[in-house]
Amino acid sequence: MSLFSCAPKSLCILRLSAIGDVCNTIAVIQGIQQHWPQTKITWITGKIEAQLLQAVENIEVIVFDKNKGIQAYLALWKSLKGREFDALLHMQYAIRASVATLGIKSKYKLGFDKKRSQDFQTLFTNHKVKSPESMHVxxxxxxxxxKLGVPSHQASWTLAYSPTDSDWAKEQLDSxxxxxxxVPAASKAYKNWTHEGYLSLINYALKQNWQVILAGxxxxxxxxxxxxxxxxxKGDLCNLVGKSKLLEMLALIDQCDLVVAPDTGPTHMANAMNTPVIGLYAHHNPKRTGPYQYQEYVVSAYEEAIKAETSTPIEKLDWRTRVKDKDAMSRIKSEQVIDMFTKAVTDFKLD
Structure with missing residues (x-):
């Protein structure tokens, strides 16, 4: 049963991290805004993630800096003193997020049901959101x-960046x-594809007269x-890793033709900007964490790796099961990625 038959006055969103999950959450929040444009949205998020939320209109962003320890909670609760929300959407089951809810006043505190909840999140919520059949985050x-009462809708994103960010991106691109x-690297090294694999892809793209840019x-x-x-x-490779702000990277991803990346935030940034993206996966099931609109273009070694590790049919495994082998990404062969590159070029008419 839906909680609201008409627009609530205010909602609080609790999603602290990470960039990819924040990208997914943006689609939900913008769907709420489209249905209830008068509802005030307050989003509590991490320091880096707040930079991305500058691209989202009509939301109040409160930064929670986890590096400040207990002071981060005290600062958050002080900023919310005297305020009460119609509903809190507790959309992150990490214990640090749950602790933050203790100082957030709301009649309804929504959280995941037992199927998706972890770290005792159910103890911090009073309404459990039923998990859908689809496993995707x-x-x-x-x-x-x-659960709030917003009709079912297709996920979509509207992210805006400044003319300055746009100009920076244009300067990097060869028209x-x-x-x-x-984007060759994720925050965790085991998620990265191999050096040799990237070299093969880069050399192939350069031979096809593509401009190749490294970002991160x-x-x-x-x-x-x-x-x-x-x-x-040996060819002309543009290395911008560490040389861009987050919204500059967003603009670059928006204005380029194609993105290749492992399981990392920019994969979902590309998805949000409707830029075709080839995701490289081995440790997490891409059906759960892959780029939502570009599942067809994922190159995955997950099923092969999980089968080798567990000897259990994938349909009998918990939907969150992660491959532990730190060398699992080496199962992805350069030929597979180059074939997917060729498919994307054809499908999106990039030749």
């Missing part, structure tokens, strides 16, 4: 808006060529991998 989040942005954050793991790739390529 976004479908689980969309169930929150349905005479198709552009491939590769200034995290040392990303900078090091990009630098090693740049040193190994």
């Amino acid at each position: 976004l479908d689980g989040l969309m169930a929150f808006s349905s 005479s060529k198709r552009s491939l942005v590769i 954050s200034p995290a040392p793991i990303e900078v090091e991998l990009a630098q090693n790739l740049e040193n190994s390529i």
Whole structure:
């Protein structure tokens, strides 16, 4: 049964991290805004994620800096003193997020049901959102808006960046060529594809007269991998890893022709901008965490790796089961990714 038959005055969204999950959550929030444009939305999120939310209109963003420890909670609760929301959407089951709810006043506190909840999240909510049949993270989040009373709708995104961000992106792109942005690294090294695999893809794209750009954050793991790739390529490779702000990267992803990335935030940024993206997966089931609109273009070694690790049919495994083998991404062969690149070029008329 829906909680609201008419628009609530205010909603609080609790989704602290990470970039990919925040991207998925944006589709839910914008669906709510389309149905109830007068409802005030307050979103509590992490410091980096707040940068991305600058691209979303008509929301109040409150930054929760987890690095400040207990002071982060005290600052959050102080900022919300005297305020009460019609509903809190507790959309992250991490215990640090649940603790934050203790200082958020709301009649309804929605959280995942037992099927999707972890870390005792059910103890911090008074309304459980029924899990959909689909295992994808976004479908689980969309169930929150349905519980509120928002009619079922197709996920869509509207993210806006500044003219300055747009100009920066245009300066990086060669207008005479198709552009491939590769985000080679995730925050966790085991999610990254192999150096040799990336080299094969880059060399192939360069031979096809594509501009190839490496993008990513200034995290040392990303900078090091990009630098090693740049040193190994004889052709013209543009290395922007660590050289862009988050919304500049969003603009670059929006204006390029194709993105290739492992299981990381920019994969979902591309999805949100309707830029074709080839996701590279081995540790998490891409049917759960892959780019929502581009599942057909995922190159996955997950089923092969999980079968080798568990000897259990995938349909009998818990939907969250993760491959533990740190070398699982090496199961993805360069031929597979190049074939998918060729498919994307054909399907999206990029030749």
